[in-house]
Amino acid sequence: xxEIKNLSYKIKKTHILRDINLKIEDGDFWLIFxxxxxxxxxxxxxxxxxxxxYNGEIIIDNKNIKRNSKKxxxxxxxxxxxxxxxxxxxxxxxxLLSGRYPYTSFFKDYSKNDLTIFQNTVDQxxxxxxxxxxxxxxxxxxxxxxxxxxxxxxxxxxxxFDEPFTFLDPEAxxxxxxxxxxxxxxxxxxxxxxxxIEILFPIxxxxxxxxxxxxxxxxxxxxxxxxxxxTYNVNYExxxxxxxxxxxxxE
Amino acid sequence: xxxxxxxxxxxxxxxxxxxxxxxxxKIDFNSLFNNKQTSFIFWQLRVPRTILGxxxxxxxxxxxxxxxxxxxxxxxxxxxxxxxxxxxLGVVIAIKLNLSISxxxxxxxxxxxxxxALIAILLILSIAKTVKSFSIYTLLMSGVAINFFFSSLIVIxxxxxxxxxxxxxxxxxxxxxxxVGYKEILFLLPLYFxxxxxxxxxxxxxxxxxxxxxxxxxxxxxxxxxxxxIFIIISFVLGILISFVGxxxxxxxxxxxxxxxxxxxxxxxxxxxxxIMGGLLxxxxxxxxxxxxxxxxxxxxxxxxxxxxxxxxxxxxxSLKNRN
Numbered sequence: 149x150x151e152i153k154n155l156s157y158k159i160k161k162t163h164i165l166r167d168i169n170l171k172i173e174d175g176d177f178w179l180i181f182x183x184x185x186x187x188x189x190x191x192x193x194x195x196x197x198x199x200x201x202y203n204g205e206i207i208i209d210n211k212n213i214k215r216n217s218k219k220x221x222x223x224x225x226x227x228x229x230x231x232x233x234x235x236x237x238x239x240x241x242x243x244l245l246s247g248r249y250p251y252t253s254f255f256k257d258y259s260k261n262d263l264t265i266f267q268n269t270v271d272q273x274x275x276x277x278x279x280x281x282x283x284x285x286x287x288x289x290x291x292x293x294x295x296x297x298x299x300x301x302x303x304x305x306x307x308x309f310d311e312p313f314t315f316l317d318p319e320a321x322x323x324x325x326x327x328x329x330x331x332x333x334x335x336x337x338x339x340x341x342x343x344x345i346e347i348l349f350p351i352x353x354x355x356x357x358x359x360x361x362x363x364x365x366x367x368x369x370x371x372x373x374x375x376x377x378x379t380y381n382v383n384y385e386x387x388x389x390x391x392x393x394x395x396x397x398x399e
Numbered sequence: 400x401x402x403x404x405x406x407x408x409x410x411x412x413x414x415x416x417x418x419x420x421x422x423x424x425k426i427d428f429n430s431l432f433n434n435k436q437t438s439f440i441f442w443q444l445r446v447p448r449t450i451l452g453x454x455x456x457x458x459x460x461x462x463x464x465x466x467x468x469x470x471x472x473x474x475x476x477x478x479x480x481x482x483x484x485x486x487x488l489g490v491v492i493a494i495k496l497n498l499s500i501s502x503x504x505x506x507x508x509x510x511x512x513x514x515x516a517l518i519a520i521l522l523i524l525s526i527a528k529t530v531k532s533f534s535i536y537t538l539l540m541s542g543v544a545i546n547f548f549f550s551s552l553i554v555i556x557x558x559x560x561x562x563x564x565x566x567x568x569x570x571x572x573x574x575x576x577x578x579v580g581y582k583e584i585l586f587l588l589p590l591y592f593x594x595x596x597x598x599x600x601x602x603x604x605x606x607x608x609x610x611x612x613x614x615x616x617x618x619x620x621x622x623x624x625x626x627x628x629i630f631i632i633i634s635f636v637l638g639i640l641i642s643f644v645g646x647x648x649x650x651x652x653x654x655x656x657x658x659x660x661x662x663x664x665x666x667x668x669x670x671x672x673x674x675i676m677g678g679l680l681x682x683x684x685x686x687x688x689x690x691x692x693x694x695x696x697x698x699x700x701x702x703x704x705x706x707x708x709x710x711x712x713x714x715x716x717x718s719l720k721n722r723n
Contacts, residue, residue: 198616222619229613235471236609237663246607250619255600282663302618
């Protein structure tokens with residue numbers, strides 16, 4: 149369970165997040181949405197432990213994450229960034245194996261067990277043809293698949309997604325949606341930041357509407373017109389129409 | 400065993416074995432042990448020089464590779480980030496002020512090289528801390544600024560010192576490998592093995608850091624802490640090394656780049672290739688520096704840049720072509 153208590157975060161004097169309180173139960177599937185600059189990505193980064201100079205408390209499984217080492221956090225939480233940027237050549241196998249990094253001790257290489265888990269995941273995700281390739285030569289959808297597989301290897305219970313549908317073609321979107329549903333059925337806690345509410349509404353449990361660093365609504369009322377009006381200043385139908393345009397433009 | 404490995408190691412071994420035989424004074428195999436003069440030139444000058452070239456080249460290349468990984472940018476090397484010019488400034492100040500402590504029978508100027516490199520890195524880190532951003536952009540830009548600043552300080556010092564000191568400073572700044580005997584090598588060897596060992600131990604961390612900060616956190620690597628550890632190791636190893644051979648620039652940029660192109664599939668092979676090819680490249684360019692315009696010796700830094708820059712452009716173009 150994740151408990152976020154009175155979380156605020158400032159850069160200089162600007163509030164990025166203000167007084168966030170949220171309780172995320174195990175196996176919940178949350179969608180966080182809101183206009184750009186609402187603080188969605190920052191919230192994910194704080195949960196991940198990448199930002200530490202915030203006010204308030206983040207408690208995961210009854211333990212404050214500030215008292216956990218980064219490796220301990222990584223045994224529970226994994227994060228899929230919006231863009232996977234690899235400016236240097238990097239082999240898919242090495243990216244996948246790094247999912248076992250939280251389980252290694254200082255100065256020790258991956259164990260036989262780590263390699264077995266790696267091999268099983270490669271089989272499960274059918275990644276054989278990619279394993280020895282440079283990640284930069286893969287398509288957007290293939291990269292997402294590799295990154296997802298690496299969180300499987302990491303064996304975490306909580307997965308954070310930042311805009312997972314951007315730059316994906318319709319086929320990749322539907323296959324990602326299937327994987328998300330599968331993860332949900334396996335009891336993983338999923339937190340997704342996305343504008344693509346029309347894709348996610350059929351499968352999420354709860355939503356958080358975020359605007360200018362504050363929570364406008366959090367809970368399980370999915371199709372409330374006022375919430376959209378308040379967060380995006382447009383109604384639900386207009387928002388979906390806009391998203392379609394964006395997907396169309398990406399094609 | 401990979402074919403590419405065998406090829407690189409084979410060519411490398413042949414080059415390394417032949418280098419000491421060629422020069423202004425030609426040495427044949429028989430005179431190695433019979434002739435006093437030639438055997439001195441061979442064993443006391445050319446062999447240690449080749450070894451020093453190899454050690455220096457592979458350390459510079461390895462340092463470049465590590466910086467490229469932690470900054471996720473193939474332009475980020477100790478040279479481009481101002482670490483080399485920090486070391487250079489330290490050494491130049493030491494020459495100017497005659498600050499030579501003798502340590503283990505060697506001129507202690509390398510301590511100032513290490514301190515200079517460390518100061519350069521601390522400056523970069525404190526700039527990054529004040530703007531609360533450890534992004535690649537911040538670090539590279541502050542590195543470039545520090546590079547310019549230190550370079551101008553070095554020029555000012557050159558005006559302040561007398562003529563003979565200026566020549567020795569310029570000569571050293573361009574980079575040159577001029578050992579006499581094995582003292583330097585015995586001193587640098589433990590440092591060299593420490594550097595290689597620690598690189599292999601930190602292999603997984605280096606892989607993870609090259610995939611970005613968020614990726615690193617999500618895999619449980621505290622990237623900020625890791626960068627600081629790397630900074631200290633690099634300024635220690637390269638600061639000392641640079642005070643012996645000068646800030647030789649292109650090795651750290653080209654060699655890792657070529658290694659990555661040759662050994663895409665495995666980071667461990669990239670490390671090994673970087674070590675071997677970096678050593679070979681500097682030993683060989685130093686050999687060219689020795690024989691191109693006999694009896695004059697061209698500073699090796701000029702040769703590495705002359706060969707390095709066009710070759711780097713060539714590699715860059717061909718890799719970009721492949722990507723498209």
